[in-house]
Amino acid sequence: MSKAPENAQRHLVWLRADLRITDNTALSAACSDRHAQVACVYTITPAQWQQHDVAGVRVDFELRHLRELKTALAALNIPLLILKVPDFSALPAALRQLVSAHDITAVFANRQYEVNEIARDNAVTDALTHTGVAFNLFHDQCVLPPGSVLTGDGRFYSVFTPFKRNWLARIDTTGLSLLPAPRARAACFSEGDPVPASVKGFASHVDADVAAQWWPAGEKATLQRLQSFCRQTLARYDETRNFPAQDGSSRLSPYLAIGALSPRQCLNAAFNFRAKNGNSNGIEQWISEIGWRDFYKHVMVGWPRVCRHQPFRLETASIPWRHDEADFQRWCEGRTGFPIVDAAMRQLQQTGWMHNRLRMIVAMFLTKDLFIDWRWGEKFFMQHLIDGDLSANNGGWQWSASTGNDAAPYFRIFNPLLQSQKFDPEGDFIRTYVPELANVHDRSIHAPGGSLFSTYPAPMTDRSGVKERVLQHFREIKGFAD
Ligand SMILES: Cc1cc2nc3c(=O)[nH]c(=O)nc-3n(C[C@H](O)[C@H](O)[C@H](O)COP(=O)(O)OP(=O)(O)OC[C@H]3O[C@@H](n4cnc5c(N)ncnc54)[C@H](O)[C@@H]3O)c2cc1C
The missing domain is CATH 1.25.40.80 (Serine Threonine Protein Phosphatase 5, Tetratricopeptide repeat)
Structure with missing residues (x-):
């Protein structure tokens, strides 16, 4: 191992939603000075995570992944530091202290786009700038940076198809130039910290x-x-x-x-x-x-309001969604009496993940059949998904509730029975996750009804009035057009 020159720069890479070595813009930039000593830091902010409904299964996954990453970084002579503070508000001071303790000359990170994360980064920029240390932020999370794909008159797209056309036109389809993993560094100024096995308050619900x-x-x-x-x-x-x-x-x-x-x-x-x-x-x-x-x-x-529990289409804020705890609980536990819905919710409970088709089915069922507030479902998903992501989750929920941009039209309501027959025709998926129906091998598996199969609940709702109720509430909104 070669020795770092005496006057080598000391760079700190703050890893957030970019836990990788290859094609990591901030890490690559920090390593571009080949003499610089480089360390990474990962921050644990339990109170913030609680506020953001981060799932235990996701925290566990990150920690497992970080242990592997720490080993891979160590091979490059890049130590991984762990900084634990309660929430984002404590980070500017904690990072400033870390930077001064190690004589760091510059900090590097990839941008996050949620409102609290942006505010956090602004506060950290202020704190570090006061000490004369630059906080270099990079676009890395998307294929193309937000704000770089705009309509002809310079606005963000609210409809996917024209966005995609423009997005594709700007991507070099002959191959993107990915950033290689950085080369091994000379000795670093720190040994790094052990990655904790768990974080209190974030036990995983998955075996x-x-x-x-x-x-x-x-x-x-x-x-x-x-x-x-x-x-x-x-x-x-x-x-x-x-x-x-x-x-x-x-x-x-x-x-x-x-x-x-x-x-x-x-x-x-x-x-x-x-x-x-x-x-x-x-x-x-x-x-x-x-x-x-x-x-x-x-x-x-x-439209940063989507981070603030507001519907994309503001006029839908007046919809009188139901807030029925008992009905919601049955949905959460997969005891609705609709096998495809229950199998899906149990897949989430058992694996921390749910298939996309099923996410749409259960979200439609909650918001249309049960007419329960989409924000309840959004929160429950975040608390249980290993891939919980504010923008995709919010987008998916507002699509299903017909409150979003480019959402499902409010009058096009999924019928769980037809969805089940179409997308799980043999009932294989249902049988995997609903053991009460493991011995049902005919088409009755899609709608067992409850009476013949005593351990499986009867449907919790009669679908006959669903469409009428949804149409009535949406049509009451003044000026709402689909
Ligand atoms: C109600 C609801 C909630 C959702 N919540 C999340 C969430 O919290 N996190 C999340 O990553 N996805 C979410 N999705 C989108 C989608 O369901 C998942 O990305 C997909 O099921 C992941 O499986 P996959 O990796 O096999 O996807 P693939 O089908 O292999 O797709 C590849 C990748 O494309 C992206 N992607 C695919 N579909 C979507 C989509 N509709 N919106 C945004 N990105 C997409 C994902 O990153 C995915 O990994 C949600 C969808 C709905 C309807």
Whole structure:
């Protein structure tokens, strides 16, 4: 190992939702001075996490992943420091102290776009600037930075299709230039800190063996998943993606949420696959899903109110959503008597993840059939999802509740029975998660009714009045057009 020159710069990379070595803009920038000594820091802010409804399963995943990352960083002579403070408000002082204790000359981080995160970074910028240390922030979370894909008259897009057209036109589809992992450094100024096994108040609701099997941690496991998805599923993704009984989507969302993987790496893998194997609807569709991820982040920057529990379409704020605790509880526990809904909610309980088609079905069921406030569902999802992400989750919930931009029209209400018959035709998914129905092998599995199967609940609601009630409430909103 070579020695760092006496006057070497000392750089600190603050890792947040970008827990990876490859294609990490801030890390790469910090390492661009090859003589600089570089350390990373990860901050634990339990009270803030509580306020943001971060799921225990997600915290556990991050910590497992961080342990792997720490080892990989150590091989580059980049130590990982851990800083624990209650919440964001304590960070400016704590970081200033850390910076001065280690004589850090510059701090680097990738931007986050939620309102509290932006306010936090502004406060940290002020605190560090006072001590003469630059806080360098980079766009890294999206394929294209929010604000760079705008309508002809310079506004953020609120509709996906034109956004996607413009977004695609700006991406070099012959291949994105990914940033390589930095080279090993000379000796560093710190040994780093151990990664805690857990954080108090954030126990995972998912069994540890199930979590380790479903969600292996580490950058190597992440890239392996991306590669095997491309090899096995990508070309036919358009045909497989809607069937929860199949392994038909990438299941990369937890990795994208914590930044174990960048969306550019995803696109690059898809472009490379296309260059070798030719185009297909599957490839185009998957690229489009990565586009949705960017889209909702851009929307969050364009309309920050979505971070503040407000509907995108403000006129829907007057909708008298129900706040029925008992009905909500049945939905949470997967005891609604609608097998596809219950199987989905139990998948979330058991694995910390839910298939996209099912997220739409259960969200529609909660907001339309039960007419319960979408914010209750949004919160419950955040508290249980391993891939919990404010912009995607909020986008999904407001889509389902018809309060969002480019949302499902309020009169187009999913029928859980038809959805079940269409997307789980054999009932395989239901049988996996609803053991009470494990022996039902005919089409009655979609609507068992309750009487024949005593351990399985009867449907908690009669669907006959659903559409009328929803239409009535939405039509009462003055000037609401779909
Ligand atoms: C009510 C509701 C809540 C949701 N909450 C979240 C959430 O908290 N976090 C989250 O990452 N996704 C959320 N989604 C979007 C979507 O369901 C998941 O991203 C997807 O199921 C993840 O599975 P996958 O990785 O196999 O996706 P794939 O089908 O393989 O898609 C690849 C990637 O594209 C992105 N993506 C796909 N669909 C969407 C979408 N509709 N919106 C934004 N990004 C998308 C994800 O990063 C995903 O990993 C939500 C959707 C709904 C309807």
